[in-house]
Every structure is written in structure tokens, then in C-alpha cells.
Amino acid sequence: MHIREKLEQAEKTGRPMFSFEFFPPKTAQGVQNLYDRMDRMHDLGPSFIDVTWGAGGRLSHLTCEMVNVAQTVYGLETCMHLTCTDMEKQKVDDALKEAYKAGCTNILALRGDPPREKEKWVAVDGGFRYAKDLVKYIKQKYGNHFDIGVAGYPELCEDQQDPETLMDHLKEKVDAGGTFIVTQMFYDVDIFLAWVDKVRAKGINVPIVPGIMPIQTHAAFLRRANWSNCHIPQHWIDALEPVKNDDAQVREVGKGLVAEMCQKIIDAGIMHLHFYTMNLAQATRMVLQELGLAPSEGTPTKKALPWRQSLGLNRREEDVRPIFWKNRNKSYIVRTQDWDEFPNGRWGDSRSPAFGELDAYGIGLKGTNEQNIKLWGEPRSINDVANIFVRFLKSDIKSLPWSESPITSEADAIKPELLDLNMRGFLTINSQPAVNGVKSSHPTHGWGPLGGYVYQKAYLELLIHPGLISELISRIEKTEDITFYAVNKAGDLRTNAPNDGPNAVTWGVFPGKEIVQPTIVETVSFMAWKDEAFRLGSDWARCHAVESPSRHLIDGIMENWYLVNIVHNDFHQTHALFDLFKDLEVEDLEKQIS
Numbered sequence: 118m119h120i121r122e123k124l125e126q127a128e129k130t131g132r133p134m135f136s137f138e139f140f141p142p143k144t145a146q147g148v149q150n151l152y153d154r155m156d157r158m159h160d161l162g163p164s165f166i167d168v169t170w171g172a173g174g175r176l177s178h179l180t181c182e183m184v185n186v187a188q189t190v191y192g193l194e195t196c197m198h199l200t201c202t203d204m205e206k207q208k209v210d211d212a213l214k215e216a217y218k219a220g221c222t223n224i225l226a227l228r229g230d231p232p233r234e235k236e237k238w239v240a241v242d243g244g245f246r247y248a249k250d251l252v253k254y255i256k257q258k259y260g261n262h263f264d265i266g267v268a269g270y271p272e273l274c275e276d277q278q279d280p281e282t283l284m285d286h287l288k289e290k291v292d293a294g295g296t297f298i299v300t301q302m303f304y305d306v307d308i309f310l311a312w313v314d315k316v317r318a319k320g321i322n323v324p325i326v327p328g329i330m331p332i333q334t335h336a337a338f339l340r341r342a343n344w345s346n347c348h349i350p351q352h353w354i355d356a357l358e359p360v361k362n363d364d365a366q367v368r369e370v371g372k373g374l375v376a377e378m379c380q381k382i383i384d385a386g387i388m389h390l391h392f393y394t395m396n397l398a399q400a401t402r403m404v405l406q407e408l409g410l411a412p413s414e415g416t417p418t419k420k421a422l423p424w425r426q427s428l429g430l431n432r433r434e435e436d437v438r439p440i441f442w443k444n445r446n447k448s449y450i451v452r453t454q455d456w457d458e459f460p461n462g463r464w465g466d467s468r469s470p471a472f473g474e475l476d477a478y479g480i481g482l483k484g485t486n487e488q489n490i491k492l493w494g495e496p497r498s499i500n501d502v503a504n505i506f507v508r509f510l511k512s513d514i515k516s517l518p519w520s521e522s523p524i525t526s527e528a529d530a531i532k533p534e535l536l537d538l539n540m541r542g543f544l545t546i547n548s549q550p551a552v553n554g555v556k557s558s559h560p561t562h563g564w565g566p567l568g569g570y571v572y573q574k575a576y577l578e579l580l581i582h583p584g585l586i587s588e589l590i591s592r593i594e595k596t597e598d599i600t601f602y603a604v605n606k607a608g609d610l611r612t613n614a615p616n617d618g619p620n621a622v623t624w625g626v627f628p629g630k631e632i633v634q635p636t637i638v639e640t641v642s643f644m645a646w647k648d649e650a651f652r653l654g655s656d657w658a659r660c661h662a663v664e665s666p667s668r669h670l671i672d673g674i675m676e677n678w679y680l681v682n683i684v685h686n687d688f689h690q691t692h693a694l695f696d697l698f699k700d701l702e703v704e705d706l707e708k709q710i711s
Contacts, residue, residue, distance in 0.1 A: 118194055119264035120223045121296045123164045124324040127388035133410060135390045136196075136326070140169040141179040142396065148179065151396055152186060158398055159191050159425070161411055162418035164389070167196035167225055167299075170212075177212055185219035189429030189454070190447045190479075195221050196266060199255075200229025201245040206254075209245070213255065217262065220430040225266040225299060226251045226290075249286070249293040256294040267295035269325065271303050271312035272347050284319050291321050298323060299391055302330040302341065305348045306378045310385055327382055330393045331400035332371025335361035368400050376407035383408075420564040422635045423623050435459035440576060440622055440636045441646035441682070443547055444520035448649065451479045464619040464637050472645035475652050482518055482656035489660045492516070497666045499542050499582075500706040502674065506539040518653040519546040526561050531575075534695040538579070542703025544674075546650070547578035547682075549622070551691040557625060564635075569627030575685040575694050576622050576638070580678045582703045586611075592697045593683065599694070602643050603681040606651045614640065622684055638684055651675050666710040673710075 127134040137158060142148050155166070168183045170176075180197065187193040197216045199209065216224065228248040245251045252265050267290040270283055287298070298316070303309050313325055332338045335357055342349050353374050360366035379390055392401045405411040412418045424438055425446050437460035442449035452473040453459070475481070482489065492514060496502045508514045510532060515523045528535065530550040538545055550573075552562050557569035564571060581589060586603060593601050594613060600620060604610045614620070623636035658671035685694045 118222065119296070120165055120194075120196060120266065121264050121324060123194070124297060124326065124389050127164070128324070128386075131388065133383050133388045133390065133408075134164040135392060135405065135410060136163050136165045136167065137401065138167050138169065138328075138391065138393045139183070139396055141176040141183060148183075151183075152191075154396065154398055155187060155193065156191055158394075158401075159193055160418060161402065161405060163193070165194040165196055165223065167198060167223075167391075170198040170200050170227075170229070177208065181212060181215040181219070184216055184221050185429075188220045189427050189432070190450050192425045192428050194223070194428060195219075196223035196225050197221055198225045198227060199251065200227045201248065201251055202229035204229075204245065206245075209251070209254070210258075213259065213263075217259070218430055220428050220432065222262060223264045223266065224255060225268070226255060226295070227268055247286075247289075249289045252290055252293040252295050264296050265294055266297045266299050266326075267291065269298040269300045269312075269316070271300055271309045272305075272345070274301065274346075280315075284315065287316065288319055288321055291323055296323055297326060299326045300328045301347070302328045302345050302393055303347045304330075304342060304353060304374075304378065305350050306381045308348060309382070313385075313387070324389070325387060326389050326391045327387060328393055329375065329379060329390050329404070330395075331375055331404050332357075332367060333395065333397060333400050334364050335367045337395075338367070338371065368403060371400065372403040372407050375404050379404065379408055422633075423564050424635065429454075432459050434461045436461055436633060436635050437464045437619075437637060438635065439639055439642035439646065440549070441547065441578070441638075441643060441650075443549075443636075444522060445649075447521070448480045451477050452645070452649075462631070463634070464639060472642070475649060480649065480652075482653055482660075483516075483521065486660040489657065493657070495661065495665070495667045496670055497709045497711075498670070498707055499674075499703055502670065503539045503542055503544060503706070506544050507536055510536055510539065510545075517546065518657045519650060529561075530691060531695075534692060538695070538698060541698070541701065542582060542706050543698060543701075544580040545577065546580065547576070549573055549576045551575040551685065551688050553689055557627065565625045565633065566627045566630070569625050569630075571623070571625040572688050573623040573636075574688045575691055576682070577694050578680070578682040580674065581681050583677050583679060584704065585701055586679045586681070588701065589681070589697060596697070598687045598690070599683060599685050599697070600638075601681060601683045602638070602640070603679045604644070604647050605679050606647075606676055608644075608647075610644070612640070617641065620684060620686070638682060643682065647680055650680050670710045 123134060139151060139155065142151050166187060168180050170180050184195050184197045187195045199212055226248050248267060252267065255263055255265055269287055273280060273283060309327060330341055356370050356374060357367060360370055394401050402411060422436060427435065427450055455473060493505050509517050510524055512524055527549060531548060535545050535548060552571060552573040554570045554572055555562050557563045557565045557571055558567055562571060590611060593599050600614050602612045617640040619637035619639040621634040621637050624632055624634040626632055654671060654675040658668050658675065661668040683694055
């Protein structure tokens with residue numbers, strides 16, 4: 118979706134929106150940390166993010182990778198920076214091609230700063246001299262595919278101190294095809310608003326996005342203000358000086374100052390704020406909370422579907438997925454990235470998708486051996502393993518090998534039953550309660566357009582000891598409303614499903630639309646998930662030394678236990694699934710592996 122459309126939507130509805138800027142880190146660990154942070158900051162509900170471009174494209178490969186990951190994996194609408202600095206035409210073409218392939222539809226076209234070793238900006242042979250030339254080229258090459266942003270300078274820029282000349286340059290960039298303006302950071306809101314008036318008087322009518330720099334530390338605040346040559350109001354200096362040596366207090370005071378500035382911008386009718394995060398979350402989150410723009414338990418971020426959508430090329434219309442990857446979104450994206458088409462409207466009984474191999478990057482267990490041992494300990498009995506699952510359900514730990522994110526409030530309705538199952542040795546890795554027609558605006562279960570109603574069947578996925586599988590299946594087969602799949606690592610599949618077709622476990626009814634069925638259970642995808650689930654368990658085992666009790670214990674579970682999913686097809690029944698397990702318990706729970 119084009120950024121200008123989002124900006125127009127914010128102005129039309131009068132609801133402020135916001136976006137984040139990130140830059141490519143210099144180390145591999147820094148990149149992974151940033152991806153984790155981007156994933157978490159997605160939950161704040163940004164309308165888009167942008168990713169910067171190093172001078173001369175020095176980190177161009179990483180910028181392109183980050184754009185692809187943000188769009189495809191995290192479902193973040195992304196704007197890619199592109200600069201003229203030390204960029205011959207071929208480099209620009211390569212970058213635009215990568216952005217296009219990633220599904221990116223927004224570019225911020227900049228002249229850029231000179232590389233650090235050069236004193237002033239010089240165009241390369243065959244390159245672009247001005248941002249307006251880059252804008253024209255992108256428009257010529259890609260038509261309206263890309264929405265093109267340009268830079269604005271409320272307080273002049275380093276190599277141009279004449280405001281009229283800068284305004285002329287801005288007009289030229291917009292006339293060349295720029296559709297929105299992102300400004301340099303500032304702290305004096307009066308200067309910014311006066312500049313906006315001058316922009317409009319010049320006949321420039323595209324949306325203006327103010328660049329907001331949250332305050333992290335006092336030293337960084339002064340350094341960035343000096344670097345961008347922006348004026349600091351005296352009352353800001355007076356407020357921050359007494360606490361300058363206390364970073365926590367600087368953030369607290371800075372939060373109020375920046376939020377007050379942002380509120381004045383919103384009151385002036387500008388409904389979008391662009392935060393220069395410096396790849397950090399806390400200060401930005403504090404400002405959003407102060408403004409009342411951050412989601413809360415009572416007002417969560419609105420979801421179009423129960424799962425996070427990908428915005429990769431050809432995936433924007435995808436609206437059906439198997440439930441098995443509910444807690445491993447990135448893995449599902451990676452394993453389906455080579456599909457020629459993605460399910461839209463229905464999965465299809467005849468569909469037999471080829472899921473990607475398990476050795477692709479992003480599918481295996483995250484974290485180092487040391488990190489995972491610290492997180493999950495060194496279990497020596499089934500009870501020790503079960504307690505890891507119990508701690509996850511109680512939010513004492515944030516992840517499991519099969520779930521990369523913490524337990525959500527959706528589980529609250531069935532949490533006592535889940536805890537009970539795990540304490541009896543049934544290891545639950547995925548679940549959802551039954552939901553009978555709650556409003557699509559429901560803070561926990563809601564998704565989709567307003568005015569609709571959503572439904573879901575009770576679902577449970579767990580690892581079950583081989584000594585109990587026959588008894589459990591016998592109980593299931595006496596209950597006509599329950600379907601199941603059970604499989605071990607060797608591929609011994611048992612099921613009572615009537616056919617290999619999909620069973621919708623989540624659906625929604627909305628005004629003026631056909632029924633949407635975004636989450637299903639289905640044979641082929643379950644078998645693909647089976648391979649991944651047992652691989653994750655084996656990866657966990659290999660975190661431990663070869664001869665260790667923990668290695669033997671976890672390997673034994675992976676080699677012998679069954680992965681089972683169960684659906685209660687009567688969506689009125691929330692707790693009936695758990696009756697199947699009455700009086701069942703794994704023997705020798707406390708037995709230690711030596």
C-alpha cells in the first residue's frame with residue numbers, strides 16, 4: 118500500500134498514525150537483535166517503517182535484505198531509502214529491482230550525505246546529481262508502482278543555508294513526482310509549523326510527515342541536535358539540565374517534552390508522526406504511550422486476520438493458512454516463499470503445496486546452546502520437561518522450541534486445563550479455545566472489518582507418550598464431533614478425518630463479504646509441520662552434551678512420542694476436548710534419566 122494513501126486515511130479519519138525508521142546494524146548479531154525488535158515493535162501498530170541506505174550503498178545488500186524481511190516475514194509496510202551518493206545507475210537499478218521483488222511499494226529518494234572520507238558531495242559518473250533526478254528516474258522506470266517520498270528541511274541543511282533555495286529544491290522534487298515529504302528532525306514545533314505554512318504557500322500540497330527524534334540520553338540529545346543544526350527551545354534545556362546524568366530521568370522528562378511537541382503537531386492538523394528510533398524501542402514507546410497512541414489491553418492493534426499477514430510480492434491477498442505455524446510465522450513464510458500462488462478465499466481440497474526444506478535459514482531453533490540451556494534448564498525427567506511448559510503458560514519464560522513468542526491472552530479461557538494437562542505429562546504446544554460469534558472488535562479474539570462476528574473451534578496440539586496414544590484414540594473415536602491427527606517421527610500417521618481436505622477452525626462473517634476462513638487443519642501441511650516440529654525438538658536436544666541426561670531425555674521424547682492435533686467441531690464446546698484426558702497421566706513422571 119502506498120504511504121500517501123495511509124497519510125490520506127489518517128487525515129480523513131482524524132486518527133493519528135505513526136511510523137518508525139531503522140538503520141542497518143554493522144554486525145550479524147546486531148541484525149538479529151534488530152529483527153527481534155522490529156517484530157516486537159510491530160505490535161505497537163506502525164503504519165509503515167523505513168530503512169536507511171548507507172553512503173554509497175555500502176550496506177545496500179543489508180538494506181535490501183531488511184526491506185524483504187520486514188515486508189515478507191513481519192508484514193510491515195516498508196519504505197526503502199535510496200540515495201544518489203556514490204551510486205551509479207546500475208546500483209540504483211539493482212536496488213529498485215530488489216525492492217520490487219520484496220513487495221515494497223515505497224521509496225524515499227534522497228541525495229544523501231557524502232561518505233565520511235569526503236568533505237563534500239560529488240556525483241559519480243553515470244549517476245544522479247540531485248534527488249529530483251532520482252525521483253524522475255524511478256517514475257520513468259516504474260511508473261506508479263513506487264510511492265516516492267522526498268526530504269524536507271524546516272531548519273536548513275548542512276550545505277544549503279538559504280531557505281528560499283531549499284524551498285525551490287523541494288518544489289522541484291515534488292514536481293518531479295514526489296508524493297510525500299519526510300522532514301529532518303526538529304525540537305522547536307513553532308519553527309516546524311511556520312515552515313509548513315511556507316511550504317503550502319509555495320504551492321506544495323503533498324502530505325508532510327514530521328520527523329520525530331525521541332530523547333534517549335542527554336549526550337545523544339545534544340549531539341543529534343547539533344548534527345542536524347536544529348534549535349532547542351530554552352524550556353527544554355531547563356527541564357533536561359538538572360537530570361542530565363540520570364538516563365532514566367532524561368527519558369522520562371524527554372518523553373513529556375517530545376509528546377507535548379507531537380500533540381501540538383496533531384492539533385495543527387498533521388496526523389502522522391515519523392519516529393527516528395535509532396534502532397531502540399523504549400523512548401519511542403514511552404512517547405506513544407504518553408500520547409495515548411500505543412495499543413493497550415483494552416484497545417489492541419486491529420488485526421485484518423488472526424495471523425500476521427505477509428506483504429511480500431504476490432502475498433498481500435493471502436488469507437488462508439494452516440494453524441500449525443500459529444507461533445512460528447517466520448518459518449511458515451520461509452517454507453512457502455517459493456509458491457507460485459497463495460491461498461485466497463479457500464485452501465482447496467486438491468491443493469498439495471510443496472513446503473520448503475528444513476535447512477533454510479530461519480527455520481531451525483533460535484539462540485545459542487548456552488542461551489537455550491539458560492532459558493529452559495537441563496531437564497532430567499518428564500516432569501522437568503513438563504514444568505518448562507508450565508512456566509511458559511504462566512509467562513515465567515517467553516518461548517518454547519515450538520513457540521517463538523510468549524503466551525497470549527487468548528489462552529486465558531483454557532489456561533487451567535492446559536496447566537493441568539502439562540502437569541500430568543501431556544506437553545501442549547498449540548491451542549485455541551472455542552469462540553461462538555464474538556464481535557470482530559473483541560480485544561482478544563477479534564479480527565477483520567468492524568461490524569463482523571468471528572468464530573473458532575476448540576483446538577489442541579500436543580506431544581503424547583506412546584503408552585497413552587491408543588487409549589486416547591479410542592476415546593476420540595467414541596465422540597463424533599472430534600477429529601484428530603496423530604503421527605510420530607517415523608511417519609506413523611493415524612487419523613479419523615473423513616478425507617485429506619481442509620477443516621476450517623477459524624472463520625468470520627462480515628457485512629458485504631463472503632465468509633472468511635483464514636485458519637485450517639489439513640493433512641499435507643500437518644505432515645510438513647510434523648517434520649519441523651520433531652526437528653525443533655531434536656535441535657533442543659543437541660543444545661546439550663552428547664552423553665548428558667537432558668540430551669537422552671529429549672531425544673527419547675522426539676523419537677518415540679506422538680505429535681497429535683485435535684479439533685472439536687462443535688464450536689459451542691470450549692472445554693469438552695479436555696474430557697478426553699480424564700484420569701490419564703504419564704507414568705514415572707518423576708523418574709530421573711541418569
